[in-house]
Amino acid sequence: MWFKKVHFQYNRLENIFVRDGGEISFLVFFRMGIALIALIELASLYMDLPSFFSLSETLIPQELMYLQFGDFMYLHSFYEFLETHGLTGIFYKLSVPTYIIALVCLFLGLFTRYVAGIALILQLIIFRSFGPFNYGYDFFLTMSLFYCLVFPVGHYFSLDAKIFKRSKDVSFNYRRVLQIHLAIAYFFSGIAKGLDVGWWNGNSVWKAITSVDNSFYSFYPVLLTIVGIGTVLLEFSYPFLVYKKGTRKYVITAIILMHASIAMMMGLYAFSAMMIVWNVAAFGNITMMNKTSNVETA
Amino acid sequence: MKKKILVLFFTGHLLLIFFQALWANIDSYSNFHFDKSLRIPLLSLFKQNKYTEPYYILSGINTGYGFYGTHTSTEKYLKIAYLDANDKEIKSDRYFRLSRTNAIKRLEGYASFLTNYVADTEKLIEEDTTAASDTSPDVIRLRKRYQFRKDYVVKTLKWLGKREAETISGCTSYNIKLITIVPEDVWERKRKTKPKIYVVQEGTFPVQ
Numbered sequence: 121m122w123f124k125k126v127h128f129q130y131n132r133l134e135n136i137f138v139r140d141g142g143e144i145s146f147l148v149f150f151r152m153g154i155a156l157i158a159l160i161e162l163a164s165l166y167m168d169l170p171s172f173f174s175l176s177e178t179l180i181p182q183e184l185m186y187l188q189f190g191d192f193m194y195l196h197s198f199y200e201f202l203e204t205h206g207l208t209g210i211f212y213k214l215s216v217p218t219y220i221i222a223l224v225c226l227f228l229g230l231f232t233r234y235v236a237g238i239a240l241i242l243q244l245i246i247f248r249s250f251g252p253f254n255y256g257y258d259f260f261l262t263m264s265l266f267y268c269l270v271f272p273v274g275h276y277f278s279l280d281a282k283i284f285k286r287s288k289d290v291s292f293n294y295r296r297v298l299q300i301h302l303a304i305a306y307f308f309s310g311i312a313k314g315l316d317v318g319w320w321n322g323n324s325v326w327k328a329i330t331s332v333d334n335s336f337y338s339f340y341p342v343l344l345t346i347v348g349i350g351t352v353l354l355e356f357s358y359p360f361l362v363y364k365k366g367t368r369k370y371v372i373t374a375i376i377l378m379h380a381s382i383a384m385m386m387g388l389y390a391f392s393a394m395m396i397v398w399n400v401a402a403f404g405n406i407t408m409m410n411k412t413s414n415v416e417t418a
Numbered sequence: 419m420k421k422k423i424l425v426l427f428f429t430g431h432l433l434l435i436f437f438q439a440l441w442a443n444i445d446s447y448s449n450f451h452f453d454k455s456l457r458i459p460l461l462s463l464f465k466q467n468k469y470t471e472p473y474y475i476l477s478g479i480n481t482g483y484g485f486y487g488t489h490t491s492t493e494k495y496l497k498i499a500y501l502d503a504n505d506k507e508i509k510s511d512r513y514f515r516l517s518r519t520n521a522i523k524r525l526e527g528y529a530s531f532l533t534n535y536v537a538d539t540e541k542l543i544e545e546d547t548t549a550a551s552d553t554s555p556d557v558i559r560l561r562k563r564y565q566f567r568k569d570y571v572v573k574t575l576k577w578l579g580k581r582e583a584e585t586i587s588g589c590t591s592y593n594i595k596l597i598t599i600v601p602e603d604v605w606e607r608k609r610k611t612k613p614k615i616y617v618v619q620e621g622t623f624p625v626q
Contacts, residue, residue, distance in 0.1 A: 134425050161520065168521035171514070179514055180577040188535065188570065191475060244475065252531040253524040262478025270427075292424045300432050308439040315447055316489060322604045324490040330599055330613055331493045337613050341604040387519050 136300075137293045144276050146295040146401055151273035153397040154264040155227035158239070161257070161390040162220065172250040175212040182249055189251030191244075198245065215242055226268060229278020236268035257391035264394070267298065298402040303359035306375070310356025319348045329385050336385065354378065362403060372403050435479050437464035442481075450489045492599035494529035494618075498579045500589045501622075508589055514578060532571065532596055533618050539567040575621040583625045593622045 162169075170177040178185065186195045202208045222239040225231060243265055247258045267273075271294045274280040318324030322344030329336040354374055361371040376396050383392035441458075448456045466474045474480035499510040516522050542564040548557050579592040600614040 130422075130425070133429055134421070137425055137428065164518055164520045165524075168516045168518055171516060171521065172524070180574050184570070184574060184577065190480065194475070240476070250524075253528045255524065255527045256481070259478050259481040264478075266477045291421055297428050297432065301435055304432070304436050304439055308443050312443050312446065315443075318490055323601070326604045327490045327492045327599075327601055332495070332599065332613070332615065338610050340609070344604055387523050390520065 137296050139290065139293050140295070142405075143290045143293055143295055146298075147271060147273045147275065147290070148277045149404075150264075150271070150298070150397070150401040151229065151232070151268055151278075152227055153401060154261070154268060154394075155223050157390065157393050157397060158243075158261055158265075159220070159223050159227070160393075161261075162216075162223070164390070169216065172253055173212075173216070173246055175209060178250075185250045185252060186248060189248065191248045191251060195245070195249060215246055218242060219246060229274045229280050230283075232274020232278060232280050233269060236265055236273070240265040240269055255388070255391065257388070257394055260391070260394045260398070263301075264398075267294075271297075295402060298398060299362075302398055302402050303362065306355045306358035310352055310354070310358065313348075313352045314356060319352050321345055322348050324348055325351075351378065368403060372399055375399055431477070431479075434464060434470065434474070438466060438474070438479055438481075441465040446489075491530060491533075492601050492613075493526065494533045494596065494598045495526055496529050496532075496578065497595045497597055498582075499593045500579070500583055500586050501591045501593060502588045503590045505591070508586060511582075515582065529596060532574065533598055535567065536571055536596070536619050539564055539571070542567065571619060572621055575619070576623045579623065580625075583623075589625055591622055591624045593620065595620045 165172075171179045172185070173182070183196070183199070186192055199208070202211050219239060219242040222235040222242065225235040226239055240262065243258075243261060247254055247261075272290065275290070313319040313324070316324055318327065322341045325344040325348045326337065326339070326341075329339075354371070358371060358375065361367040376399060379392040379395045379399075383389045441464075444456055444458070448454060464470070466480050471480070495512055496514070497510060497512050498514070500508045502508055513522055514525065516525055542560065546557065546560055546564070548554075575594045575596070579594050583589050583592045595617050596619040597615050598618050600616050602613065
């Protein structure tokens, strides 16, 4: 009896992750999209990176950057280990180039799982070393690289597939993991905003977009209120609207437009690009790739 | 068997995300409205704790999804003025040699972090309501903690301008300000008026 109940519950769980035909295009798009965004973001930061992460050119000493951050315990032990073994200089010289090579290999799908692991560890060490300068994008990149490590993203349209000719069967709907993750993220983001009165009267939108370098402070309060309420409702209802096939394309379009607006108005280009890639990978219908994937799985 | 492992692993992973997001929401709401962190035993099991922390960090899920949610803050920035021996401004700067939007946005994030840090330190100081002569271990610990935090902010501001100031001829000191845009009610403020700013923290340091 007890075993039957457990088995029944497990089957219900398994049904959540049943294949729906879009897994292969998802895996390919996700791998290439994440690697590309990470490379572009790094290129846009490359000139200024020594101010955040270097042996002697940082804005403030490296240890002051991570001293008051959650990962201090791990980073401090790591840097102490480097210091004890005289490896600090070599680490600073090699870490960023190694990270770039790992991302390029991830894009091409060469030794994918290994390079995803290397990229993940290096991204954590490099970027958390200037933790207070991190923002949402860095956390989403960590999550993305983690997914590239645990999902079989290198099994299709990759150099690995050409070289190693592995079995190409996918028995699990990895896309569903990203779909549920996104649904949780937007739902709680909607709740957090909804609990703040500022999102219902335009004040929070004004606070978020007003800068001493722009003139967004002069937007009409009515417009700010509409944007605020629209954002709360869109994010809160995202899991429900995206679940229904009939409303899916509208809510995905709306959320992409929202992220595009964030990119333009707040200058958070990398974060917006990352969220758009997640949304398209999770719910987009990449027709051309699906056709190809049918050939692959035949 | 592999499928069973995958189903159980990803179910656990998604549950952790759910609990972390739920806890982050409750915690930030409670902190803002009641000025205290809530302790919910069931959530404490799953949220980031010493047992789950390595996995949270490695998978990147050690974050909330508030995205400018509860108590959205206004823009914060740092401004430095390099001064000569007569305290006359030689030049001023907001970007600390950073050239690209990406890095400048990150610097703004840091200014936000510092502002919150200063505010939290002030809260700790307010908690110290005992007499100066009180030397009980808890009070000493509290005082050491906020003194450390005050020193951290001063040290950080000092470092931010140090290197550049040394390269400017005639510069004998520099002044750094941590500035915030003052929150206003959009329905009451004059629409076309520029936002007011407020200096959260300021420090002047000699070039050594």
